[in-house]
Amino acid sequence: xxxxxxxxxxxxxxxxxxxxxxxxxxxxxxxxxxxxxxxxxxxxxxxxxxxxxxxxxxxxxxxxxxxxxxxxxxxxxxxxxxxxxxxxxxxxxxxxxxxxxxxxxxxxxxxxxxxxxxxxxxxxxxxxxxxxxxxxxxxxxxxxxxxxxxxxxxxxxxxxxxxxxxxxxxxxxxxxxxxxxxxxxxxxxxxxxxxxxxxxxxxxxxxxxxxxxxxxxxxxxxxxxxxxxxxxxxxxxxxxxxxxxxxxxxxxxxxxxxxxxxxxxxxxxxxxxxxxxxxxxxxxxxxxxxxxxxxxxxxxxxxxxxxxxxxxxxxxxxxxxxxxxxxxxxxxxxxxxxxxxxxxxxxxxxxxxxxxxxxxxxxxxxxxxxxxxxxxxxxxxxxxxxxxxxxxxxxxxxxxx
Numbered sequence: 001x002x003x004x005x006x007x008x009x010x011x012x013x014x015x016x017x018x019x020x021x022x023x024x025x026x027x028x029x030x031x032x033x034x035x036x037x038x039x040x041x042x043x044x045x046x047x048x049x050x051x052x053x054x055x056x057x058x059x060x061x062x063x064x065x066x067x068x069x070x071x072x073x074x075x076x077x078x079x080x081x082x083x084x085x086x087x088x089x090x091x092x093x094x095x096x097x098x099x100x101x102x103x104x105x106x107x108x109x110x111x112x113x114x115x116x117x118x119x120x121x122x123x124x125x126x127x128x129x130x131x132x133x134x135x136x137x138x139x140x141x142x143x144x145x146x147x148x149x150x151x152x153x154x155x156x157x158x159x160x161x162x163x164x165x166x167x168x169x170x171x172x173x174x175x176x177x178x179x180x181x182x183x184x185x186x187x188x189x190x191x192x193x194x195x196x197x198x199x200x201x202x203x204x205x206x207x208x209x210x211x212x213x214x215x216x217x218x219x220x221x222x223x224x225x226x227x228x229x230x231x232x233x234x235x236x237x238x239x240x241x242x243x244x245x246x247x248x249x250x251x252x253x254x255x256x257x258x259x260x261x262x263x264x265x266x267x268x269x270x271x272x273x274x275x276x277x278x279x280x281x282x283x284x285x286x287x288x289x290x291x292x293x294x295x296x297x298x299x300x301x302x303x304x305x306x307x308x309x310x311x312x313x314x315x316x317x318x319x320x321x322x323x324x325x326x327x328x329x330x331x332x333x334x335x336x337x338x339x340x341x342x343x344x345x346x347x348x349x350x351x352x353x354x355x356x357x358x359x360x361x362x363x364x365x366x367x368x369x370x371x372x373x374x375x376x377x378x379x380x381x382x383x384x385x386x387x388x389x390x391x392x393x394x395x396x397x398x399x400x401x
């Protein structure tokens with residue numbers, strides 16, 4: 001009996017790690033294809049920097065195809081980008097020309113035509129994308145619409161459980177979420193935006209599914225090697241600021257400065273992929289016990305290395321540290337009005353959660369380790385499904401439907 005064919009669309013780091021978690025479990029159940037279509041670069045190697053997630057793809061025998069190379073102009077771009085040239089000036093000239101060509105293709109390509117070419121070539125019975133917005137002339141939307149016309153099942157994944165921590169913000173002035181008509185949309189929990197809509201399915205966050213999380217932490221690829229012997233290892237996650245609140249970066253900054261140059265402390269910070277190049281961090285780079293990372297480092301590498309995980313209170317990265325029983329610090333984000341009175345559900349979720357308002361409350365010897373009580377984790381991150389393989393569960397649900 002032929003296996004069903006699944007086509008995964010990859011755009012960015014956030015949906016890549018959800019897709020990987022589904023695909024690793026899906027090897028037993030389906031033939032799987034992976035298409036990359038980025039908003040900036042065409043080629044997978046240049047569009048997503050996350051080394052660990054790409055390692056998981058390649059080590060599991062998965063090959064990612066460049067969507068645009070199905071077009072003739074895309075093939076020319078690929079040749080330009082991979083053409084081997086020894087002369088540095090010529091190479092740089094070709095790279096500039098390739099980037100200009102890249103922009104030309106993205107601007108003028110017929111995305112409906114490309115969608116139909118992909119589906120004709122790969123013939124999927126299931127399409128899995130992230131929740132990229134429904135917008136005319138936007139490739140993820142065009143691909144979904146082309147799949148709908150062919151009666152292909154479509155599953156839309158989310159970007160993590162942070163939506164549940166923002167529920168109060170959503171309720172203040174409710175806007176209707178994208179309907180994704182004729183698609184099944186996975187949400188982490190009943191607290192997520194869109195819960196109650198007929199096509200929403202609670203899936204939990206597959207990237208934080210317990211078996212998959214253990215698998216990732218067993219991997220030694222790209223592990224951090226930075227003052228590993230020190231007594232205190234602090235990992236910071238700089239999340240993206242929303243229109244409702246800050247990202248607590250100023251408090252993290254104060255903590256870094258307070259513990260700079262201490263011989264018993266090592267610190268590492270991972271910046272949100274969209275924010276790393278926007279700031280000037282020269283003063284932080286002078287601190288010898290602090291290391292800064294951009295999108296090249298996977299979050300699991302930082303959580304694995306750190307004894308203490310520091311996040312904003314609206315950040316999905318909190319849950320991995322909680323699940324692995326690290327010392328987790330949630331910073332109360334300073335909200336703009338009229339959201340100033342709203343508090344994230346993360347505060348008070350467990351007596352062992354360390355909640356702070358300022359750097360002065362951050363005391364290395366006073367921090368508690370998160371307990372093994374997973375009620376809050378299960379409700380907000382696993383969707384009430386427990387410590388199961390959430391990626392496997394998603395695919396089986398689609399196949400059994």
